[in-house]
Structures are given as C-alpha cells and as structure tokens.
Amino acid sequence: xxxxxxxxxxxxxxxxxxxxxxxxxxxxxxxxxxxxxxxxxxxxxxxxxxxxxxxxxxxxxxxxxxxxxxxxxxxxxxxxxxxxxxxxxxxxxxxxxxxxxxxxxxxxxxxxxxxxxxxxxxxxxxxxxxxxxxxxxxxxxxxxxxxxxxxxxxxxxxxxxxxxxxxxxxxxxxxxxxxxxxxxxxxxxxxxxxxxxxxxxxxxxxxxxxxxxxxxxxxxxxxxxxxxxxxxxxxxxxxxxxxxxxxxxxxxxxxxxxxxxxxxxxxxxxxxxxxxxxxxxxxxxxxxxxxxxxx
Amino acid sequence: xxxxxxxxxxxxxxxxxxxxxxxxxxxxxxxxxxxxxxxxxxxxxxxxxxxxxxxxxxxxxxxxxxxxxxxxxxxxxxxxxxxxxxxxxxxxxxxxxxxxxxxxxxxxxxxxxxxxxxxxxxxxxxxxxxxxxxxxxxxxxxxxxxxxxxxxxxxxxxxxxxxxxxxxxxxxxxxxxxxxxxxxxxxxxxxxxxxxxxxxxxxxxxxxxxx
Numbered sequence: 415x416x417x418x419x420x421x422x423x424x425x426x427x428x429x430x431x432x433x434x435x436x437x438x439x440x441x442x443x444x445x446x447x448x449x450x451x452x453x454x455x456x457x458x459x460x461x462x463x464x465x466x467x468x469x470x471x472x473x474x475x476x477x478x479x480x481x482x483x484x485x486x487x488x489x490x491x492x493x494x495x496x497x498x499x500x501x502x503x504x505x506x507x508x509x510x511x512x513x514x515x516x517x518x519x520x521x522x523x524x525x526x527x528x529x530x531x532x533x534x535x536x537x538x539x540x541x542x543x544x545x546x547x548x549x550x551x552x553x554x555x556x557x558x559x560x561x562x563x564x565x566x567x568x569x570x571x572x573x574x575x576x577x578x579x580x581x582x583x584x585x586x587x588x589x590x591x592x593x594x595x596x597x598x599x600x601x602x603x604x605x606x607x608x609x610x611x612x613x614x615x616x617x618x619x620x621x622x623x624x625x626x627x628x629x630x631x632x633x634x635x636x637x638x639x640x641x642x643x644x645x646x647x648x649x650x651x652x653x654x655x656x657x658x659x660x661x662x663x664x665x666x667x668x669x670x671x672x673x674x675x676x677x678x679x680x681x682x683x684x685x686x687x688x689x690x691x692x693x694x695x696x697x698x699x700x701x702x703x704x705x706x707x708x709x
Numbered sequence: 710x711x712x713x714x715x716x717x718x719x720x721x722x723x724x725x726x727x728x729x730x731x732x733x734x735x736x737x738x739x740x741x742x743x744x745x746x747x748x749x750x751x752x753x754x755x756x757x758x759x760x761x762x763x764x765x766x767x768x769x770x771x772x773x774x775x776x777x778x779x780x781x782x783x784x785x786x787x788x789x790x791x792x793x794x795x796x797x798x799x800x801x802x803x804x805x806x807x808x809x810x811x812x813x814x815x816x817x818x819x820x821x822x823x824x825x826x827x828x829x830x831x832x833x834x835x836x837x838x839x840x841x842x843x844x845x846x847x848x849x850x851x852x853x854x855x856x857x858x859x860x861x862x863x864x865x866x867x868x869x870x871x872x873x874x875x876x877x878x879x880x881x882x883x884x885x886x887x888x889x890x891x892x893x894x895x896x897x898x899x900x901x902x903x904x905x906x907x908x909x910x911x912x913x914x915x916x917x918x919x920x
Contacts (some may be wrong), residue, residue, distance in 0.1 A: 428750040531747035532762050543817060552762035554747060555848045559861045573763070625755050666861035673750050678872040696810040696891060701890040701904045704868035 422540035427530035441606040451601035458593035465592035487569035491517035517577035522638030525663035529560030542641035562661035636662035736776035838870040
C-alpha cells in the first residue's frame with residue numbers, strides 16, 4: 415500500500431513540491447471521543463487489533479486496568495485509566511474515575527511529518543488523516559521527536575514506526591474507523607470536523623449543566639487543531655488524563671527542520687562559491703613568493 | 710633571484726599521520742554524505758549511495774564513530790602545535806591582508822598559522838558534539854534511554870555541529886588548494902623548502918636549524 419490513491423495528499427514528508435491534490439470536494443473528517451460516555455470496556459482496542467491484524471505480546475498486570483500499559487508498535491490505541499480526587503479536579507463531588515482512549519491525535523499541523531527525513535514516509539490526506547507509509551520508513555525515530563503527544567512507536571522487529579491510521583483504508587472507501595464502529599456506548603463518533611466540533615460543544619454544554627463546570631472540547635490550537643478530539647469532563651486540566659495542556663511542535667524541532675535547513679545549505683554552498691571566486695579574484699599563494707623579498 | 714631555491718624537501722608529516730588523515734577523509738565523506746541525506750529533502754538522493762534510506766541510517770553512525778576515532782589519533786599528535794599563542798593574535802589582526810593576497814603583511818608563523826589552528830579546534834569541538842549527541846539518538850540502541858526533550862536537543866546540536874564541521878572542512882580544503890605546494894604535505898609527506906620559508910618561516914627555521 416503506497417498510499418490511498420483515492421485520497422488527495424496535502425502534505426508529504428521531506429518533499430518540496432506539491433503532492434497530488436486535484437480533488438477539491440473531500441470533507442475534513444474527525445473522530446470525537448466522549449470521555450463521559452466511555453465505560454472502559456476496551457472493545458475499541460479489540461476492534462483495532464482485529465481490523466489491523468495486530469496481536470501484541472501478552473504483557474503483565476501492573477495492578478491497574480491499563481493493559482497494555484502504553485502504546486506499542488502493535489497496540490495503536492490503549493485505554494488509560496485515571497483515579498482523580500476532588501482536590502485534583504478542583505470541583506465538588508467525590509473520587510472520579512476518568513478513562514481516556516489514547517492514540518494518534520491526527521494533528522492538522524503534524525510534528526511527525528515535519529520532522530520526518532524520508533520522502534513520503536508520512537503523509538497527510540486532505541481529509542486530515544495523518545498516515546505512516548511504512549514501506550518508506552527508514553527507522554530514524556525523527557517522528558518520535560516531532561510528536562507533541564508521544565504517539566509513534568518503532569518496532570524492534572522491523573525498525574519501522576507505527577501508530578493509529580484512523581483506519582485510513584476504511585475511511586477511503588466510506589466507512590468509519592473500526593473503533594468507532596464497535597464502541598457499544600457511542601462514546602466514539604466520527605464525521606466531518608465541523609459536525610464533530612458542534613457535537614462536542616453540545617455534549618460539553620450538557621455536561622456543564624450536569625455539574626461538570628469545566629467540561630469542554632479538547633481540540634488544541636497549538637497544533638492547528640486535531641482530527642481526533644476529546645470531550646473532557648475537566649477540560650481546564652487535560653493533564654488529569656495525561657494530555658498536554660497546550661501542545662505544540664517543539665521549538666527545537668521547528669528550528670532544526672525549519673529555518674536551519676535553508677540557512678545551513680546556504681552556508682555550505684556559500685563557502686564553496688566564496689572559495690571559487692576568491693581564487694579567481696586573488697589568485698593562489700605561490701610557493702616562491704618569498705624569494706623576491708629575501709633576494 | 711631564486712638563488713636560495715635548492716629543490717630540497719622537508720618532511721612535514723609522517724606516513725602514519727598521512728594514512729590516518731586519508732582514513733578520516735574517507736569516513737568524513739561517507740558519514741557526511743549519508744548524514745546530509747537526512748538533513749534536507751533535496752539531498753535525500755544521497756542515501757542511494759548507501760543502498761537506500763534504511764541502510765544509510767544504519768551505516769551513518771558507524772562511519773561517524775570511525776571518523777572520530779581516526780581524528781582522536783591525529784589530534785593526539787597535532788594538538789600541541791595547534792595551541793593558540795600570543796603571536797597568533799598579531800596574525801589574526803592581519804587576516805584581512807592574507808585574504809587579499811597581501812602575504813608580505815603577515816607576521817612569521819610556526820608549523821601552523823592562526824587560521825589553521827582555528828580550523829583544527831573547530832573540528833575538535835564539532836566532532837566532540839557530533840559524537841556525544843550522535844550516541845544520544847542512535848537508534849535502536851541508545852535513543853530509548855533518553856527522554857524525548859534530550860533527543861530533540863541532541864538532533865538539533867548534531868546538525869548544527871555537522872554544518873560547522875563541513876564549513877570548516879571546505880575552508881581547510883580550499884586553503885590547501887589556494888596555497889600552492891600545500892597538498893603534497895599530505896599526498897607525499899614532504900613540502901619544498903621554498904614553501905616552508907614562504908608560509909611557515911619559524912617552522913622552517915626549526916626543522917632546518919636556520920641553515
């Protein structure tokens with residue numbers, strides 16, 4: 415699978431010319447994960463394994479429900495469980511159990527794609543999905559450095575990076591992602607970005623009426639918004655569920671993969687060109703130039 | 710005129726230093742070309758020289774480490790002659806004259822002039838940074854032991870010092886071409902007495918005893 419030929423590519427890693435993007439009618443898509451509706455059943459993890467033919471190693475129990483403990487090259491989505499106290503949330507009420515389905519956020523401005531040195535190893539389709547084209551991956555790990563959400567995982571088996579594809583193969587033929595299809599409580603929905611933002615705002619409003627005064631939509635502007643969004647009960651404190659408060663691509667990565675590239679090329683080429691013209695203007699330092707003085 | 714030109718050759722480098730130098734050159738070219746492939750999309754084609762992206766990624770650190778090992782051997786024998794002294798300040802003040810081709814204005818120098826010393830220490834510093842940062846994000850063996858913020862800083866410093874090393878090397882190569890008679894110091898190990906008298910008079914005095 416080189417890429418989804420039926421989808422336009424709006425951004426392609428390590429590529430300086432436009433990618434195929436003649437189609438104009440593809441809507442921006444998004445997945446919305448409603449934390450307040452999630453019961454932590456992990457059906458989404460199973461559906462992800464099933465559709466993508468992934469079977470992770472059987473791990474070990476660490477005393478909580480998290481299993482596997484973290485994203486891996488073969489577990490592209492993982493339920494993470496958080497026990498939070500009223501002191502932590504800053505709200506009335508008792509102990510809360512928050513559950514978040516972790517995985518790629520499909521940033522509008524993807525740091526992984528910016529950092530990737532291999533042409534076409536990471537693409538962003540016009541619908542907003544950020545996809546790893548594994549056959550072009552060289553295993554350098556730059557995507558890991560570019561990601562503000564700590565998502566890409568590199569397999570020890572093949573040294574290729576893996577993450578959630580947002581079921582780009584299903585979406586390309588008009589289906590919803592596998593996790594969306596399987597979720598028994600309707601906590602995961604999928605549709606156009608606009609409709610998902612509207613629905614997320616509506617759900618947040620409902621939660622605020624029910625007493626979660628800080629409920630809101632997590633669609634961080636620092637990465638241009640995301641194509642996976644959350645409805646959080648405590649949107650003022652995304653750290654409660656392990657999300658960065660105001661994520662953005664690291665300035666180190668922006669510098670390294672931004673302004674440093676043309677400047678360094680100019681410096682290296684400039685040194686060669688300057689040397690050439692210096693020689694032509696001044697001429698060589700001859701071996702015997704001292705003899706006249708000494709004679 | 711040319712009365713003192715006698716065709717005598719002076720030894721400037723031992724064979725082992727020359728062979729080490731050319732080993733470093735080869736490793737510099739290999740590590741440099743494979744590294745540049747990852748630096749800018751327009752240079753990615755260079756990875757084909759190494760059998761494609763994954764192979765360039767795999768080989769690059771090994772060639773880099775070999776380059777540094779060779780350089781350590783060379784630097785151990787040359788660093789003393791490259792210590793910057795008070796006299797170098799005078800030469801530095803006249804650097805503009807040197808570039809204009811006005812060699813007569815330059816104060817006499819020993820084995821290395823200030824420009825050469827500057828290139829030497831730039832190479833020492835950039836190779837040290839390249840070595841340390843390169844280990845930090847060397848996949849798959851060392852990168853997993855460092856937090857991602859450290860990896861980001863390492864990658865940035867690695868590319869900055871690589872560019873510094875490349876620019877210093879361009880200056881180094883150009884100076885050797887520009888000052889005629891220099892390259893044979895490394896290709897043959899010797900330089901002409903005229904060359905030594907003209908470019909490194911104090912060194913000439915030192916090796917000939919002033920004769």
